[in-house]
Amino acid sequence: MDRFVIRGQKRSYNDGAAEDVLRASKKVKLDPGNDNEGIKEEEADEDADFAEFSHPVPWHKVEAEGLDCDYALLFPKEEADHLFKKLEEEVVYLTGDEAKVQVFGKVYNVPRKQATYGDEGLIYTYSGVKHLARRWTPTLEYILDAVSKTTGHTFNFVLVNRYKDGQDHMGEHRDDERELDPVSPIASVSLGAARDFIFRHRDTRGKYSSRNIEPVKLKLAHGSLLLMNTPTNTHWYHSLPARKKVLMPRINLTFRRILMDSKK
DNA sequence: GAAACATCATTGGG
DNA sequence: ACCCAATGATGTTT
Numbered sequence: 001m002d003r004f005v006i007r008g009q010k011r012s013y014n015d016g017a018a019e020d021v022l023r024a025s026k027k028v029k030l031d032p033g034n035d036n037e038g039i040k041e042e043e044a045d046e047d048a049d050f051a052e053f054s055h056p057v058p059w060h061k062v063e064a065e066g067l068d069c070d071y072a073l074l075f076p077k078e079e080a081d082h083l084f085k086k087l088e089e090e091v092v093y094l095t096g097d098e099a100k101v102q103v104f105g106k107v108y109n110v111p112r113k114q115a116t117y118g119d120e121g122l123i124y125t126y127s128g129v130k131h132l133a134r135r136w137t138p139t140l141e142y143i144l145d146a147v148s149k150t151t152g153h154t155f156n157f158v159l160v161n162r163y164k165d166g167q168d169h170m171g172e173h174r175d176d177e178r179e180l181d182p183v184s185p186i187a188s189v190s191l192g193a194a195r196d197f198i199f200r201h202r203d204t205r206g207k208y209s210s211r212n213i214e215p216v217k218l219k220l221a222h223g224s225l226l227l228m229n230t231p232t233n234t235h236w237y238h239s240l241p242a243r244k245k246v247l248m249p250r251i252n253l254t255f256r257r258i259l260m261d262s263k264k
Numbered sequence: 265g266a267a268a269c270a271t272c273a274t275t276g277g278g
Numbered sequence: 279a280c281c282c283a284a285t286g287a288t289g290t291t292t
Contacts, residue, residue: 103283104275111283127282128278171283207272244268269291275284 057150057225064216066235067199070227071218074150074189080223084191086139087251091115091160094131101127112168118157122258125177133157140253147187147255151227155187155255163195166246172200172239175228175254184257185229190220193248197226199236220252 062069075083093099093113101110116124117140118133125131136144140158148154161170175186197218203211216236220226240252 101282102277103281105277106275106284108283169283171281173281205272241269267292270289272287272289274286276282278281 062216062218064199064236065201065213067201067216067232068229069232070229072150072225073221073223074146074225075191075223077223080191083139083143084222084251087137087160087191090137090139091117091162091251092134093160093162098129098131112170113162113164115160115162116157117160118258122157122260123179124157124159124258125179143189143253144255147189147225150225151185151187153185153187153257155184155257156260157256157258159254159256161252161254163193163240163250163252165193165249166195166243169242170240172205172237174202174237175233175256179258181257181259183230185227186233187255188220188226188228189253189255190224190226190250191222191253192250193246194219194221195240195246195250196220196243197238197240199232199238201236205237 057072057074060071062071093115099110099114100107102108114126116122116131116133117136118124120133120135122133123130124133140160144155144158163169180186197220199216199218201211201213201215203209204213204215218226
């Protein structure tokens with residue numbers, strides 16, 4: 001299977017036909033089995049959308065007030081299958097105290113598995129606990145490379161979250177840690193079981209919310225890439241809700257740019 | 265009708 | 279001021 005060789009291989013969507021594929025697929029439904037409001041089917045400025053990326057894949061703009069995301073299928077199924085398997089072999093998840101979180105005085109296991117990888121010396125803070133990033137594995141480096149080429153952005157860190165089935169989930173939060181580069185997008189790669197992903201505007205939370213803005217609901221497919229651009233993460237919370245009918249695992253990689261010498 | 269889902273209030277130490 | 283997860287209540291959807 002040499003086409004999965006790490007680095008230096010031509011990607012299947014990068015061949016001569018890519019431009020035609022790109023033109024042909026103006027509108028891809030993210031959630032064909034579900035006719036809901038999930039994605040706004042905007043297709044006004046395809047050219048503008050694609051122009052900013054050096055590595056053309058068919059992007060789909062997801063927009064709302066203060067929300068700006070781009071969604072694309074980055075890896076074809078075969079390759080996504082392979083990458084998932086390799087990550088299952090390579091990724092070392094946090095255990096023990098590092099896999100626990102304290103909420104209202106009680107200690108819980110986080111309802112998923114987490115790992116942090118990145119450039120040497122990078123530290124990620126989750127819920128008050130600092131985690132030293134492990135060195136990149138070959139597969140993570142390969143995916144990092146694909147994401148960088150596709151988005152035109154560089155990243156020096158990835159948070160890996162593994163959801164063993166639909167019971168595993170992540171509560172509503174923002175990725176607005178102080179150590180993150182505020183102008184850099186966050187790139188979220190999904191492998192394995194497709195899961196619902198929900199954005200909620202911060203001003204719609206709670207009983208006496210000041211605004212009435214519809215949530216933005218996506219289904220993150222196997223092999224997909226969701227780019228969350230600024231200022232999405234300052235105005236919108238997101239969550240990965242439990243879905244009891246999902247029986248298979250999902251691995252999510254969120255690539256970030258962490259400021260190295262953050263003198264605050 | 266039952267199960268799943270959605271939303272809110274409640275719980276506090278760091 | 280905010281974050282993090284579970285639980286119970288209540289309402290809605292499938």
